[in-house]
Amino acid sequence: MITLVQGDITKMKVDAIVNAANSSLLGGGGVDGAIHRAGGPAILEECRQIRARQGGCETGEAVITTGGALPAKKVIHTVGPVWNGGQKGEPELLANCYRNSLQLAVDNGIKTIAFPNISTGIYHFPKPDAASIAIQEVQRFLANDNNLTEVLFVCFDDENYSLYKERL
Numbered sequence: 224m225i226t227l228v229q230g231d232i233t234k235m236k237v238d239a240i241v242n243a244a245n246s247s248l249l250g251g252g253g254v255d256g257a258i259h260r261a262g263g264p265a266i267l268e269e270c271r272q273i274r275a276r277q278g279g280c281e282t283g284e285a286v287i288t289t290g291g292a293l294p295a296k297k298v299i300h301t302v303g304p305v306w307n308g309g310q311k312g313e314p315e316l317l318a319n320c321y322r323n324s325l326q327l328a329v330d331n332g333i334k335t336i337a338f339p340n341i342s343t344g345i346y347h348f349p350k351p352d353a354a355s356i357a358i359q360e361v362q363r364f365l366a367n368d369n370n371l372t373e374v375l376f377v378c379f380d381d382e383n384y385s386l387y388k389e390r391l
């Protein structure tokens with residue numbers, strides 16, 4: 224089931240929330256900053272360990288940590304593409320973020336997961352296209368998976384919320 228909500232992803236009581244991280248995994252602004260502020264130092268500590276092991280996270284890939292003090296049990300950190308005109312593989316890389324996050328969730332026994340609107344903030348991916356890609360990837364995944372029970376799209380801004388509402 225897909226659910227659309229408007230609000231702050233750090234408040235969601237789900238098995239996992241997805242973070243729009245950057246490749247350093249060391250935190251940043253936007254939703255990344257909000258998640259680390261609300262979840263406390265345990266999340267950053269695990270990010271540092273992952274970084275020490277594998278040197279961060281590439282664009283389109285995903286890693287998982289504790290949810291720390293968040294209501295969510297886990298955080299899946301994925302790195303969205305920076306919009307660079309659209310000819311640098313940005314749509315495919317954004318699709319990879321959704322697909323790899325969902326697969327990592329299933330691999331970790333997660334049943335309920337919430338996504339922010341990856342790449343549509345500081346990374347400037349056009350919001351209408353990002354919404355279409357996100358919905359398409361989640362719908363495709365759910366058509367072939369019986370483990371996830373709920374996928375939430377958590378829109379922070381009004382523009383994204385109406386774009387998702389139209390499409391869903």
Ligand code: ADP
Pocket residue numbers: 230231232233243244252253254255257303339340341342343344345346347377378379380383
């Ligand atoms: P990116 O670098 O991937 O663009 P941003 O964090 O700048 O990441 O923005 C991604 C999306 O997250 C934006 O649409 C922004 O409005 C949204 N956002 C920011 N704070 C929150 C929050 N607390 N909960 C949910 N979404 C948020």
